[in-house]
Amino acid sequence: MNKDQQNIIEEQSQENLSEVLQVRRDKLAKLQEMGRDPFHQSRYDRTSNSMEIKNNFETTEGTVVKIAGRIMSKRIQGKAGFIDLQDQEGRIQCYVRLDAIGEEEYSIFSTYDIGDIIGIEGTVFKTKREEISVKASNVILLSKSLQVLPEKYHGLKDPDLRYRQRYVDLIVNPEVKEAFLIRTKALKALRSYLDERGFLEVETPILNTIAGGANAKPFITHHNTLDIPMYLRIANELYLKRLIVGGFDKVYEMGRMFRNEGMSIKHNPEYTAIELYQAYADYTDMMNITENVVAHMAKEATGSMKINYQGIEIDFTPPWKRMTMEECVKEYTGVDFSTIDTDEEALAIAKEKGIELTPGMRRGEVINAFFEEFGEDKLIQPTFITHHPVEVSPLAKRNVEDPRKTDRFEAFANRWELANAFSELNDPIDQKGRFMDQLRKKELGDDEACDMDEDFLNALEVGLPPTGGLGIGIDRVMMLLTNSASIRDVLLFPTMKPIETNQNKIEE
CATH class of the missing domain: 3.30.930.10 (Bira Bifunctional Protein; Domain 2)
Incomplete structure (x- = not known):
């Protein structure tokens, strides 16, 4: 692939991304027109988190809980859908059915995107595949994500981008x-x-x-x-x-x-x-x-x-382990500074061993330079x-x-x-x-x-x-x-x- 072809692909990817971002903004605008602006939500009373529900399933099964978090995956199958909800403690699967939340709410739920922050009220249960889940009776959008999270399998791998966007790094890694x-x-x-x-x-x-x-x-x-x-x-x-x-x-x-x-x-x-x-x-x-x-x-x-x-x-x-600096230098270089008393002698042995000399360098600074050059990297x-x-x-x-x-x-x-x-x-x-x-x-x-x-x-x-x-x-x-x-x-x-x-x- 030559440089021109690569530039064309990057431009097309950027155009596609821009289209996706615009779709999310359009969804937000539609919600706002309906009087359902997610950014008007000021609080949500949670009763549980994902870890509490999973770790205490024997006591939480069949109880009604209120949880909140970010949609990390979404699978819509006609009149029902599954999402993975991520909170600070981990992830939990949520099951959303049309007949449980109503046709209008289900239609709105179907437009939610990965990355959106939602609140779910529902009953704790276990699926046929033995996965602890929450069966939703009410779903509310608490914040709309206008950006696209890195996709599931490749994630956010670029170190520079991870450090710059730590908030995304924490979400996907x-x-x-x-x-x-x-x-x-x-x-x-x-x-x-x-x-x-x-x-x-x-x-x-x-x-x-x-x-x-x-x-x-x-x-x-x-x-x-x-x-x-x-x-x-x-x-x-x-x-x-x-x-x-x-x-x-x-x-x-x-x-x-x-x-x-x-x-x-x-x-x-x-x-x-x-x-x-x-x-x-x-x-x-x-x-x-x-x-x-x-x-x-x-x-x-x-x-x-x-x-x-x-x-x-x-x-x-x-x-x-304990060693004096002179003992360490002697062990790894054979140079015994207990027998070297003057600055002149120290500088001479430093020059012989390839130590970089600086103006005004004295015996003690030579010993330290020997340690940094020959001893420090041995201390595992x-x-x-x-x-x-x-x-x-x-x-x-x-x-x-x-x-x-x-x-x-x-x-x-x-x-x-x-x-x-x-x-x-x-x-x-x-x-x-x-x-x-x-x-x-x-x-x-x-x-x-x-x-x-x-x-x-x-x-x-x-x-x-x-x-x-x-x-x-x-x-x-x-x-x-x-x-x-x-x-x-x-x-x-x-x-x-x-x-x-x-x-x-x-x-x-």
């Missing part, structure tokens, strides 16, 4: 809805786990005057009244630690974070994360919380601490990587035995970072030095480096008790729990580039 039900169960389990252990859920600002708390590119906006730039938060860490200073011992916040960076199967510009902080605790306490809460989420949402992700079994059962089963270099951990407390390292960990599974935690740096003098180092990196061209936060330094001077902090990337955990290949599959409305249409083009 039931497994999509199941993924989001699992997400809801997991989030409830996460909150209940923390609530039961005395953590207080709080809310902190999303609009910030400083992009702090992490190394990332922010989204920048402008406040007109104050005439200052403002930033969508890249993390809520610094505000939550202020609350620990203020006397709250255990706090957490779950919500959207925003990073103006690349998009991939693991990255979306806005995503959900949880951060929690506990006074008088350290990074080992955060390790215990991490492995136990993720295992709890898996068990409550899927029924097991073991999940199958894209053909690989991942076992979240505690305890998880849940693993804690601990004791990150100070140079890449601006908010973590130094390790007492080796001040070049920090009391920090990252949790990995399926090669992905799922969580980041540390014993919080509460020395205001050291913290100011770390901020100064971040400003040096920014001057060298690192646009992800942290800004100086003077008010946070003031809070540390007031006094932050020994504190453990933890952040978990919720969406990546959900990808694993729902066996989803892309982060877009666990976000109801992922970020998409707008489609250019005649309506949004600006005339020259």
Whole structure:
């Protein structure tokens, strides 16, 4: 088939679709002329849903129910017809007869289209084929669908269109809805786990005057009244630690974070994360919380601490494996950084191993680069990587035995970072030095480096008790729990580039 033939077929398909859409509008106009405008219906009193009827057939058989939902299939056979009605809980067959609802109503019912939303009152029964159904005594159109749903067997398969029209995706692909039900169960389990252990859920600002708390590119906006730039938060860490200073011992916040960076199967510009902080605790306490809460989420949402992700079994059962970053690098490269003390030695071995060097790179940053290049992709089963270099951990407390390292960990599974935690740096003098180092990196061209936060330094001077902090990337955990290949599959409305249409083009 050449391009011209393909264009002709596409034009004909578009013409046919336009005709179908016009027919639906004509049906709506006729109903409105009859005084039967479906959009005038403001409510419908349901007594049951599809799952309740099916699961409790022994008690519902013969009873009158009122259900509502969307027509997903329709089979008219003379004076009787069958439809499949879909509600939030599933589908149920409905049997509509002319002699049961009257000739006029049956004539109108016969014009209803797949996708229309209707209410049905009727009696629960079982057909000769043993299918639990509802025999209608009254049918009412509650909303007219003016678009055409994807047909039954091919469905909505194009990923781009599925993400753009999630409302259609949820209608025609039931497994999509199941993924989001699992997400809801997991989030409830996460909150209940923390609530039961005395953590207080709080809310902190999303609009910030400083992009702090992490190394990332922010989204920048402008406040007109104050005439200052403002930033969508890249993390809520610094505000939550202020609350620990203020006397709250255990706090957490779950919500959207925003990073103006690349998009991939693991990255979306806005995503959900949880951060929690506990006074008088350290990074080992955060390790215990991490492995136990993720295992709890898996068990409550899927029924097991073991999940199958894209053909690989991942076992979240505690305890998880623990390795220092230097141990991991040594295991997978043979390079032992405990014997490499200077920046010059580290840079030389990095060059030898093909590590990309950046201006001002130091020993700790080289170790981190080695880990990201050679170690991260080996971590399939849940693993804690601990004791990150100070140079890449601006908010973590130094390790007492080796001040070049920090009391920090990252949790990995399926090669992905799922969580980041540390014993919080509460020395205001050291913290100011770390901020100064971040400003040096920014001057060298690192646009992800942290800004100086003077008010946070003031809070540390007031006094932050020994504190453990933890952040978990919720969406990546959900990808694993729902066996989803892309982060877009666990976000109801992922970020998409707008489609250019005649309506949004600006005339020259």
